[in-house]
Amino acid sequence: MRRGIFDSWQSARPRDLSATDVRVVMIDDRSIEMVGPWQWPRYYMARLTEELANRKAKVIAFDILFPERDRVRPDIFVSLYPELSPAAVAEVRSLEPMDRLFGEVIGASPVVLAHAGVAEAPADQPALFDAPVTGKMPPAVERWPAELAAIPELDDVAQGHGLINGKPDVDGVVRSLPLVMLVGGKPRPGFAAEIARNALGAESIAVAPSAVRIGGQAVPVDRHGRMRFHFGNFPSDKIISAAEVLGNSKRLKADEFAGKTVLVGLSAEGTSDIAATPLSAEEYGPLIQAQAVDAIMTGGWLNRPAWVEGLEWALGALLALFALGCAALGRTGRILLALAFVALPIASWLAFANAALLFDPARPMLVGAGAIAGVAMGLFAVARVERERLREALVQERVMAAEADGELQAARAIQLGMVPPRARLKNLDPRIDLDALLEPAKSIGGDYYDAMKIGEDQIGFAVADVTGKGVPAALFMAMSKALTSAALSRMEADPATMAAAINLELLKDNSEAMGVAILLGILDLKSGEARMVCAGHEDPLRVSAEGKAERIALDGGPPLCVADYDYPLETVTLQKGEILLLVTDGVTEAQNAEGGLFGRDRISREGVLRGQSATAIVDSIRDRVRSFEEGEEATDDLTVMALRYVG
Known part of the structure; x- marks a missing residue:
């Protein structure tokens, strides 16, 4: 009852944060589109930090843990490309790791890194420095056996470190944050307290059983060492996308970060830290920490002595x-x-x-x-x-x-982001009119396609469907797509050799027992000969210039990642004006309200494909499938690729 009453007071009068000196830089969806999926290479984290430091930020605090080394290290890079020459391997290995460069930027900037209280720290983690916390701790302060820190290259040069642990109340709502904790019996500052200490220029944090003194601020705490603070609605103009910082957006004021405390956190889909507060059932964790820092520096806490x-x-x-x-x-x-x-x-x-x-x-x-x-x-x-x-x-x-x-x-973002854009497909070569589209179903699956020019006179193409649904299928699709693209772009071999290489890589680690139905091929732009391998995929269609379609029956084999199989190489020669049409089962198995299937015959019925461009063909098939479904929810991804041989 007490919590409900106090929450009502906060809802009736939220704290005014319009004049806050705290800024939050979010790694949001725009940032992910600009740089790539999280986790980012340390190069971009160093750039972001350097840009904030150049803009005179007073404190730069990362509400992000860095316990692992950069995933784009030189040694990992060369291991992915065994065909590199010894000289190239040596040159790549001689590159300076980005962790070291990021550490140099942190060492030259006013950076506070997040730590976390854990049951057990990594065995190779060095001993941590004593924290600038003095005095008698509150009687029931939160205790942790160990502390998870950043890697030494970053942790040793940071200006401050604070624990981001902060359990909500028993009803799941965050109303307070710990300013001090004990780790292995040693006092450690909370994340917000350490940020405020650096922002206020205090040498240490003085602790008493009922208060924590940071600079000139004596913050009341409960017996758990937690500060209750008055929540408000964090101003949207104080929340800046990391994309704007990295891109030097003209919308940013020159002095936007000058003398300000800056928190860097995550809000992109699938990565965000969400908690409930008295004002909102869903709030990003970095914004809660930002409000706590502002409360410490401006006296925005609540007291219950x-x-x-x-x-x-x-x-x-x-x-x-x-x-x-x-x-x-x-x-x-x-x-x-x-x-x-x-x-x-x-x-x-x-x-x-x-x-x-x-x-x-x-x-x-x-x-x-x-x-x-x-x-x-x-x-x-x-x-x-x-x-x-x-x-x-x-x-x-x-x-x-x-x-x-x-x-x-x-x-969904993973699935759509992995396939080449349609505009690029249209400009591969004037001797081929090529287009493709992918429309994911509401339930995420794993279709993908790819097409690229190989040498001067060949086009590599592929259409595939990963078994399963949801994020596991999307991630397995991403790995399969990467292997397919690598095979098309780097292997000077026939599709059968490519399929065998992809299959071998997928079989190495397939704990989810997934498979990939794929049709992989290379089209010779001089002769019109298409060499193809079919692994459990729908047979392609050959469409004449008059719009008549016939099925090309391929021997093929089982889907990739099912068994070690010697896939046969099969060929077909296209004449000028003829079209090679590839579809996934999202077309042939589309259902209407009565449960009927779209099938293969409806694709070319009544000569609807006669004299059309590749773009018109894929759009026409997509439109006719959607019309056939009569508004019913799609049960699988729809993928169509059309290759019209111009000659």
Whole structure:
């Protein structure tokens, strides 16, 4: 009940953050589109840090953990390309690791790194420096056996380190953050406290059982060392996309970060840290930390000293005695009693609004009401408990829904981002008219296509469908697509050799038992000969200049990643004006409301493909499939590729 009352006060009067000196740089969807999927190479993190430092940021705090080394290191790069010459391998290995460059930027910038309290730290993690925390810790301060730090190249040169651990209350809502904690018996600062210490220029954090002093600010804390702070709506103009910083957007003011405290965090789909607050069921974690830093530096905390609880009990006892005494006064007594009950929440509101003091009016009101109707108040308390349970369930449901939506959108972005854009396909070579499209179903699958020029007179192409649904299928598709693209671009071999190489790589580690149905081929632009390999995929169609389509029956073999199989190389020669048409089962197995299938015959029925360009053909097939479905939800990805041999 107390939490609900105090949350209501915050909702009624959220803190004004319009003048905050804290800025939040978000690695959001725009940033991911600009740089690539998270985690970014350390090169971009160094660029982001350097840009913020050049703009005179006072403190740069990363609400991101860096316990692992860069995934784009020279030694990893050369291991991916065994065909590199010894000289090239030596040259690549001689490159300076980006972790070291990132560390140099951090060492030259006012950077605070996030640590995390954990049950066990990595065995190779060096011993950590003692934190600038002194004094007597609160009695029930949060304790952790070990601490997860950044890699030494970054951690050793950072200006500060703070723990980002911050459990919500039992109802799943974050109302406070720990300013100090114990790790292995040693005092460590919370993330927000360490940022504020650097922003205020304080040498250390002085701790007492009921307060934490940072610079000139004495912040009240509870027995767990947590600061309650007054939430507000963080201004949208103080939240900047990392894409704008890296791209030197003209919309950024020259002094946007000058003298400001800057937090860098994640908000892109599938990566974000989401929590509930008194004002919102879904809030990004970096914005909560930013509000905590602002509260420390500007006095935006809420105070509930120990004596307030004693005052509440005393007022409850007085109200109970007053209620018993007023019973004999009749109507006048009831009016006085009602006024007393009304005065308590008003006093609580005035204490909150004018002194940032958390006075719980419910305790004295409940004690007084219990003297009048104990049973009624007991039932009321049960109802309130049920309301809190339902509220917690609602918050958890919303968080889970947000996470599920983020997973779905992340998988969709992976799927669409891996295939080449249609505009690029049209300009591969004037001797071929080529186009393709991919439309994912609502339930994410794993279709992909690829096409590229090989040498002067050949076009490599592929259409594939990964078994399974959801993010695992999308990720397996991404790996399969990368292997297919690498084979087409780097292997001077026939498609059968390429298929064998891709199959061998996929078979090495396929814990999810997935497969890839693929049609892989190379078209000779001089002769029109198409050499193809079919691994469990739909047979292609050959469409004449008059629009007549015939099925090219291929022997083929099982899908890739099912067995070590010697796939046969099969050929077909296209005449000028003829079209090679490839589709996935999202076309042939599309269903209407009655459960009927689109099938293969409807693709070329009534000569609808006669004399059309590749673009018109793929769009026409897509439109006719959607019309056939009559608004029904698609059950699988739809992929179409058309290659018209111009000669």
